[in-house]
Amino acid sequence: MTTSNTTRGDASSQSPLSPGINWLSDLKRSRKPGPFFGEAQHTWSGASTCAVHAGSSDDPRTGAVGTPIYQSSTFLLEDDQYNSIHDGYARDRFIYARYGNPSQWAVQQKLAALEGAESAIVFSSGMAAITTAVLSFMDKGAHVVASKELYGGTYNLFNQELPSLDMSATLVDPRDFDAIEAAIQPNTQILYFEAITNPLLTVVDIPKIVEIAKKHSLRVIIDATFATPIGLRCLELGVDIVVHSASKYLNGHSDLIAGVVLGSRKLIDQVWPRMLTYGGSLDPHASFLLERGLKTLAIRMKAHQDSAFALATYLEQHPAIERVFYPLLPSHPDHAIAQRLLDNATGNVTFVVRGGDGAALALLKALRLPKQATSLGGVESLISLPFNSSQAGFTQQQRVEMGILPGTVRLSVGIEDATDLIADFKQALGQMTDQTETTHA
Amino acid sequence: MRNGIPAAALSEFVNEVRDTPHEAVMDYGINITWESGTRSHVEAKPMHVGGHRVSRKFSWKADEPRQLMGTNHAANPQELLLSGLGACMMVSFLAGASAKGIQIETLEIDFEASLDLRGFMGIEANSAVGFPEIQYTIHVTGDASAEAFETLHRASVVHSPNAQTILNQVALKGAIVSTSI
Numbered sequence: 193m194t195t196s197n198t199t200r201g202d203a204s205s206q207s208p209l210s211p212g213i214n215w216l217s218d219l220k221r222s223r224k225p226g227p228f229f230g231e232a233q234h235t236w237s238g239a240s241t242c243a244v245h246a247g248s249s250d251d252p253r254t255g256a257v258g259t260p261i262y263q264s265s266t267f268l269l270e271d272d273q274y275n276s277i278h279d280g281y282a283r284d285r286f287i288y289a290r291y292g293n294p295s296q297w298a299v300q301q302k303l304a305a306l307e308g309a310e311s312a313i314v315f316s317s318g319m320a321a322i323t324t325a326v327l328s329f330m331d332k333g334a335h336v337v338a339s340k341e342l343y344g345g346t347y348n349l350f351n352q353e354l355p356s357l358d359m360s361a362t363l364v365d366p367r368d369f370d371a372i373e374a375a376i377q378p379n380t381q382i383l384y385f386e387a388i389t390n391p392l393l394t395v396v397d398i399p400k401i402v403e404i405a406k407k408h409s410l411r412v413i414i415d416a417t418f419a420t421p422i423g424l425r426c427l428e429l430g431v432d433i434v435v436h437s438a439s440k441y442l443n444g445h446s447d448l449i450a451g452v453v454l455g456s457r458k459l460i461d462q463v464w465p466r467m468l469t470y471g472g473s474l475d476p477h478a479s480f481l482l483e484r485g486l487k488t489l490a491i492r493m494k495a496h497q498d499s500a501f502a503l504a505t506y507l508e509q510h511p512a513i514e515r516v517f518y519p520l521l522p523s524h525p526d527h528a529i530a531q532r533l534l535d536n537a538t539g540n541v542t543f544v545v546r547g548g549d550g551a552a553l554a555l556l557k558a559l560r561l562p563k564q565a566t567s568l569g570g571v572e573s574l575i576s577l578p579f580n581s582s583q584a585g586f587t588q589q590q591r592v593e594m595g596i597l598p599g600t601v602r603l604s605v606g607i608e609d610a611t612d613l614i615a616d617f618k619q620a621l622g623q624m625t626d627q628t629e630t631t632h633a
Numbered sequence: 634m635r636n637g638i639p640a641a642a643l644s645e646f647v648n649e650v651r652d653t654p655h656e657a658v659m660d661y662g663i664n665i666t667w668e669s670g671t672r673s674h675v676e677a678k679p680m681h682v683g684g685h686r687v688s689r690k691f692s693w694k695a696d697e698p699r700q701l702m703g704t705n706h707a708a709n710p711q712e713l714l715l716s717g718l719g720a721c722m723m724v725s726f727l728a729g730a731s732a733k734g735i736q737i738e739t740l741e742i743d744f745e746a747s748l749d750l751r752g753f754m755g756i757e758a759n760s761a762v763g764f765p766e767i768q769y770t771i772h773v774t775g776d777a778s779a780e781a782f783e784t785l786h787r788a789s790v791v792h793s794p795n796a797q798t799i800l801n802q803v804a805l806k807g808a809i810v811s812t813s814i
Contacts, residue, residue: 208644209734215788217730219644279734280639324713333690358690379688409686456647461642 199272202227205284207275223457225310226300227284236375239422239490247301259298261480265289289466295476299483302450306421308428311460313467314452314479318437319345321451325435328463329411330600331383334359336382337375339366343388366396373404382411388418390540391578391602392595393517395526402430415522422493423536433459439567443485444492450476486575495607496539502610504541512621517542539605548598551581558620561613568604575603638731671703672696690691711782721795729789737775744769
C-alpha cells in the first residue's frame with residue numbers, strides 16, 4: 193500500500209471538527225475559493241497571462257512543462273480521503289474522477305481566474321452545465337423568467353423538461369424590463385439570460401437584469417458563451433452564476449464538447465452535488481484539451497473581433513446584403529449597450545441576404561473559406577442558416593416573429609485574416625449577382 | 634457524510650453568518666384556508682433564506698376528530714404543534730451531533746401532552762387554555778457516551794427555535810380584515 197505525507201487535493205481545506213466543540217458557534221472552518229492545488233491564486237493584470245499560467249502546473253516528478261493528463265478514473269484512498277467524505281469536504285480531495293480530478297482542477301482554476309470567480313466546475317457539455325446549474329437553484333414548484341431569445345437546447349430544458357419536474361418558465365423579450373419584472377411570480381427563483389443572443393446578437397443589459405433580481409431576491413444566471421470572459425466579466429456586474437458552452441470560444445478549436453459553471457464558492461458548492469447526481473463530468477483528456485485551448489483565448493478573441501468587424505463592415509455596404517447584425521456596428525440596436533459593457537466583441541456576425549433562404553443557401557455554396565457547419569467559436573469560420581439548422585423546428589412565420597427574416601445567415605468568423613474572408617465573400621456574392629443578372633437577361 | 638449533514642458546509646455557513654449577519658435571517662409564512670367544519674388547508678409561502686427566495690410548494694391539512702365535531706381527515710392543530718416542535722428539536726440535535734463529530738444511528742423523539750378543553754370552552758376560569766406541560770423522550774443510538782448525548786440534548790433544546798418559541802413569551806400580533814354581507 194502506498195502512503196502519502198502530502199495532501200492529495202486542496203491542502204488549505206481541512207476538517208471543521210476539533211476537540212472542545214460544544215455548539216455550532218465553535219466551528220472555525222470558513223469558506224475559501226477553490227478547490228485549487230493549494231498554491232496561491234495569482235492575480236495578473238493581463239488576461240493572456242492569466243490564460244497561460246493560472247491553474248497550469250508542471251509535472252513535479254519529471255519536470256515536464258505543462259499540466260499532465262491524469263487519465264485515471266480513481267485515486268488511492270487513505271485516512272485523509274475518508275475523513276473528507278465523513279466531514280463533508282470531499283470536493284477538496286481526489287477520490288473518484290467524476291467527483292473531481294487534477295486535469296479538471298487545472299482547467300477550472302484557469303477558468304475561474306479568467307472569469308474572476310471563486311470556483312468553477314467543468315462539465316461534459318454546455319447543456320450539462322446549463323441543466324445542472326439551473327436545477328441547482330430551482331426548488332419544487334419553482335419558476336424561472338428567461339429570455340425568449342434562447343439557445344435551442346436551453347429552450348427545450350425550459351419548455352419540455354421543467355413542466356415534467358413541476359417547475360415552469362416564462363420567456364420574455366430581453367430588452368423589455370417591464371415585461372421581465374411583470375413575469376416574476378411568488379415562486380420565481382431565477383432570471384436566466386444569454387449575454388449575447390443567438391442568432392440576432394442582442395446584447396442584454398446585464399446590470400439592469402441584476403438590479404431587477406436584487407429587488408425581488410432572485411438569482412441571476414447568465415450564459416456568456418458568445419461573450420467569453422474576455423468580452424464580459426459577468427460576476428463583476430453582480431451576476432450570481434455564469435455558464436458557458438466551452439465547446440465554442442473557450443476551447444476555440446472545434447475539437448471537444450464541454451461546459452462550465454462559475455460563481456462564488458458558496459453557490460458552486462451547491463452545484464457540485466447536482467453534478468455528481470446528474471453525472472455530466474468532463475473526462476481528463478477533454479479537460480487537458482480545454483486547458484490548452486484556453487491559453488490563447490485572449491488573442492483569439494481579439495482576432496475574432498477584428499476579422500468579424502472588418503467583414504461586417506464590408507457586408508453592410510454590399511448591395512446583395514439586406515441587413516447586418518454585429519454589436520460593434522453603429523446600426524446594431526444594442527450598439528450603445530455593447531460599447532458600455534463589452535471589452536471585446538464576439539466573433540459572430542449575422543446577416544440577411546436579399547432574395548431569402550434560397551439566395552442564402554446559394555451564397556453558402558459559393559463560399560470557399562467558411563465551412564458549412566453548426567457550432568461556433570472555432571479558429572475556422574463556420575457558417576449556417578437558422579432556417580434549416582438551429583431554428584428548423586419553427587415555421588417561417590414564427591422565425592419572422594423572432595426577428596429571423598428569410599435569408600438570415602449565421603456566421604462564426606474564425607481567426608482567418610479579414611482580407612481573405614472579404615475576398616471570399618466578394619467572389620461568392622459576385623457569383624450570386626452574376627446569376628441574378630443572367631436570370632434577368 | 635456523517636448523519637447526511639456536511640459538517641464543512643455547516644461550519645462555512647456559521648462563519649459566513651458571523652461576517653454577514655443578514656444571511657442568517659429566515660422569513661417564513663404559511664397561509665391557512667378554511668375548507669369545511671374543523672378542516673383547513675395549509676400552504677407554505679415562499680421562504681426567504683438570507684434574502685434569497687425559495688419556492689415552497691408544500692401543502693397539508695388540519696382537522697379534528699369526529700368527537701370534536703370534525704371529520705378526522707388530518708392531524709389536529711395540537712399534533713401539528715408538537716410535530717413542529719419535535720422536528721425542530723431533531724434538526725437541532727442532528728446539527729449539534731454533526732458539529733461534534735457524533736455519528737447517529739437512530740433517533741426518535743416521542744411526545745405526549747394533555748390539555749383540558751374546559752379552558753377552550755371557557756367553563757372553568759382556572760383551567761389553562763393551552764398545554765400546561767409537554768413531555769418528550771429522545772431515543773438515540775450512536776457513537777457517543779450517555780453523558781455526551783445528555784450534553785448534546787441540553788444544548789440542542791437551548792438552540793432549537795421552536796422549543797425556545799414555546800418556552801419564551803412571544804408577541805402574537807394579529808389583525809382582522811372583515812367583510813360584512
